[in-house]
Amino acid sequence: MKYLFILGRNHELSIAEIEEYLDKIENPIKKLTQVNNGLLVEVENPLLENTITYLGGTISIGEILTSGTEKLIFEKLDKIMIYLGENNKLTYTLWDFSEIGELTKEYLKQRFKEEKLKATFKGLTGKIKNQEGEKDEKPSSKLIEEEYFIFQEEGIEYFGKITEKCDYESIENRDMNKPVRRESLAISPRLAKILINLAKLKTGDKLLDPFCGVGGIMQEALLQNMTALGVDNDGDAIKGAQKNLEWFGFSPESYELIHFDSTKVSISPVTAVATEPDLGNILKKIPTKGMAENTLKDFEKLIVQVINNVKKMVEGRIVFTSPYIRIGKKRLSCNIENICERTGYHEVRESLPEFRENQVVGRMIYVLEKN
Template sequence: MEYIFILGRNPELSILELKSRLGSFSYRQVGNAILTDVPQLNKGFITKLGGTIAIGEVVNIKKLDTSYIKSNKPRYVIWNFSDNEKFYEEIREELKSRFREEGFKATEKRISDFLKLQSGQEVRNLSSSKLIDEQYFVFNDRFGRIIETCDYEKLEKQDMEKPVRRESLAISPRLAKIMINLSKAEQDETIVDPFCGVGVIAQEALRLEIKVIGIDKDSEAIKGILKNLKWGKFQEKNYQIINTDSITAKIKKSNALVTEPSLGQVLKYAPNKEIASGIIKEYEKLIIKVLNNLKDSVSGRFVFTGPFIQTTSKTGIKRMGCDANKIINSTGLKLVSGFPVAEFRENQVVGREIFVLEH
């Protein structure tokens, strides 16, 4: 089946997430959208992903089924991922006359909101999708219909309402989900998060029906994660939370490791190279010790974030991350091809790099 995936602000990472779940595929990319041919997707697939905004199915416009349209005054948009203006205009006209012939009083809405990608490129983004009944797309010479969209509001609400939040230390639920998918852990398998904090990764894993072992040396964080998991009504048999140091912790066999370690102090301004390098060395020491302690208990992938720090220098602002070779050589693990991948916002002093290792 041919699908398009409209991706979030870091398309490179979102594509790697999709490949971890769907297996390798070839694709064509225009901006933040890719067109690919993969086996039929299960309904609700988008809810399992962190980096995809919408999924569309390629259809022949002549065979477009309109029987699912509930309103007789549908408002619709056409996402344009085509540089073939003629084809796009033809599709607009064809859709308009189709609706007219079938007795709909349809209105085409134009997309006026923009999403800034990590690369700096701006792409069109539909933010007020509640006002839109139907979404279509044109991708090069293909036309199709959007079949699933990410419910941002629900995700945000879920995150904002949980009893214990630590904004400056926690990763977003969407990034947590991407990392869990990169680990390839399956339903009923177990992941370990050796720096679990108040449990963003743990909650997302449990929502995906993956079991969790969470470790944190801070007893306040442990109280926080237990409160959050109770609030989330997750079954206690599916998680084990341990208050100890991950450098020496002993755990039962797990399928993957997914974690955001302490990335060093929270910085408001870009430090100089020496300070950044000191933070990174401390981080490397910690992650190497924890990986060496846990590697024999984890059979699959090791997915973790590392600091990616803005530094000031005479030549302007650059970013500095950790030395992947040092981590590999000190642990005997291998780097999965395509990683590390940078994940940051322009104004963020300490951004992240996502590492994926395996035996």
């Protein structure tokens, strides 16, 4: 089975999440092929319904309708239904990851004309600057009813259509409307989902967030029918988390909040850790190298103490973000080798940067397992 994933702005992080998600649900990946922000994924089994709702770094997912060589693809398309709607008006677009993108556009135009559809093509005129500094295309019109794609892999053309799209509007609404928000300190629902997948947490598992704040990561775990334990040394944050989780309507038995220092707290057993500790001061100006190094040393000391305190109760992975601080034209991250050496953990994949171009303090994401 092959599917197309349209990646979010951080391609590397999006792919890492897809790999870990498919691995945790035991759907082995046979092959991955990336072209720009398109990722063709071959898996052993069909994807679960509404897979998009479990992923934070994927814009949309598409199913393949037919495939063939460049010479045969249009003959194959002639034999299948492309548009299944009842309305004779259609606004559509095409995600182009092939050398025959223009030919495919012409084919669709002629095909819809022959089928007497009042079809209007809308180009992917929206642009999003990705982590690599290049611009990815995306739809800019909300009027688009069908999104088709053409993807070329090793001489074979894959034609299909987008079947699942991330509902950014509902995610934003639930995030903006919850009772307690901390603008500058909040982790986005998108990144919270990614951390949960990197930790390989599944339905029925128990999350520990030792820096839970107002419950951003906890809420995403609870929405996926996990249980959650949140700890924070800030009493106001714990009160805010309580209000937010009550507002979502989660069962009180599904989560626990503890107002305590995570370097000393006693906890019950958990499956894995996904957390965003304090990343230091929110800087608008680029710090000196010495200031950045001090921030990172403080972070390392804190995260080592927390991991060593809770690790006996953690069955699986520990996933956390750390400061990734801009100094001049480069960025500094914490000494993960030192953290691993002092805690008895090791990295299971390369660290994953997550930042925006002008952000002084970005994030570096680490995925650890016990030695």
